[in-house]
Amino acid sequence: MDRIIPAAATAGSSKIRNMEIETPAAGSEIPALIERIREGDREAFMQVTRKYQRKVYQMAYAFFRNHEDAMDIVQETFLRFYQKIDKFQTDRNFQNWLLQIARNLCIDAYRKHHKKGTEQGAPLHVDDLHLADDSSHHFGKNSDLKAIFSRCLEQLTEKQRAIFVMKHVNQLKYIEIAQILNVAVGTVKSLNHKAIRNMRALMSPYMGSRL
C-alpha cells in the first residue's frame, strides 16, 4: 500500500494565498488607524474597511452560502465596528475582534430568518435520512459534492459549524478561533475534530461507492 500522507501535508498552498492572513506587521498599523477613526477620520475608516471586508465576506458567505446575505453582513459588521470603536482595546487582535462581531451578526441573522425559512419552507422528510443500507435509492440524485457538503454543513450544531467554517474555509488558526469564540483552544480543536467526524457521517450516505 502506498504511504498514507495526511492532507495537511499535501494540501496545495493555492487556496491559502487567497486568504489574507494578518501578519504582525500588517496588524501593527491598526492602533494608529483606530485612533484616527475615533477622531472621525473618514479615510482611516475606509482603509480598515478595504483591508478587512473580504475576510468578513468569506466568513459570512460560508455561513449563508448566499452573496446578498454575505454583503449585508459585511456592511453591518463595519457599521457595528464604527459604533463600538471606543470599546476596542488596542492590545486586542483587531481582526479577531471584527470577526467576532461578524460571527455574532451571522448567528443573529440566521436565527431570525434562515432557520425559520429552511425548516418550514423545505422540511426534511424522514426518508431523507438515507440509511447506509438503502443507499442505492438515493445515490446519483444529488451527486454534486458542493450541494451535499452544503446540506450537511447546515446540519451541524451552530458552534461546530462556526468552527469548521473558520478553520477550513477561512483558514484561521485554532488560537484565533478560540479568541473569536471566547473558548479554550482545546475546545476548538476537539469540536473541529467532532465536526469533521459528524460531517463524514452525514455525507457518507450520499457518497455511495465513492467512499
Place this chain on the structure above:
Amino acid sequence: MNKCRKTRGQLPAFLLGELKERDRERIEAHLAGCPRCRRELSGMRAVLAGADSLRDEITGAMETVDWDSQANRITDRAMSRSDGVAREGRRIPFRGFLFRPALRLAAAALLLGVILGAGMTWLMVRRPAPAEISLAEQVRVPRSVLDDMTVEVARRETLDYLEKSRYLLLDFVQASPDRSAGFWRTDFAARRTRDLLSRKKFINPQLDQFKMAKARAICDQIEWLFLELTQISGELSAAELERIRSLIEERRLLLKINLVARELKDNEV
C-alpha cells in the same frame, strides 16, 4: 475493533497533520491493514474537499464585487450615521457640563435632594435581610451559555423521547404476536402511549426552534404510529398487529431512531 475505534477518533487529527510522529506512525500502520478505517479516512478527505470547493466558490463570488466602491458605500453610511449620534462607549463630558458655574447651585440642590430622598426611602422600606438570596437575582449568565443550555435541554428531551418510544416499538418487533397483542391491551401500554403523545407535543416547539429537523421527522412518524395505536389498542386484532409490525419494519423505524439518537448524542453542545 478497539484499535479501529481509537484510530477513527484520531483520524481528523491525523488528516490535519496534528499528531505526534509516534501516533502518526501507529495510525499509518493500522490503516495499512484495515480497509474500513481507510474508507473512513477517505470520507473525511471528501469532507475537506467539500470545504475546498466552498472556498473556491467564495473566491469566485468575491471576484464579482467591486470592493473599493463597497468600502466607499460603507464608509458613507457609517459617517452619515455618526452625525449627531454618539458612538457607544464614548465618554460624554458630563461632569464638566454639570459643574459649570450656572448650574452649580442647582446641581448641589439636586444632589442634596437625592441623598435625603434615598435616606428616607431606606428608613421606610428597610426589612430584615433575607435568610437566603435568590439565585436568579445573583447569577448573571452570558446569553450564549443560556442558548447552549436550552439546546442541550431540547436535545436530551428528544433523546429521552426516542429511547422510550424505541422500547415500546421493540415489543412489536421482538415479542411473539400473542404476547405483543396482550401487552397492547393493558392499561400500562395505553398510559405509556398517551404519555409519549403528550411529551411529543411538549418537544415539538423545541424541535422546530433548533436545527433538529431530522429528529422532528422521526418523532412525527412515531407520533403517527402511537396515534394509530391509541385508536385501535382496545381491540388489536392479529391482522392489525401484523400491519403495525410490518410498518415498523418497512420504514425501518427502529434503525432510524437509533441513527437519529446517535447523531443527537454525538452533537452534544
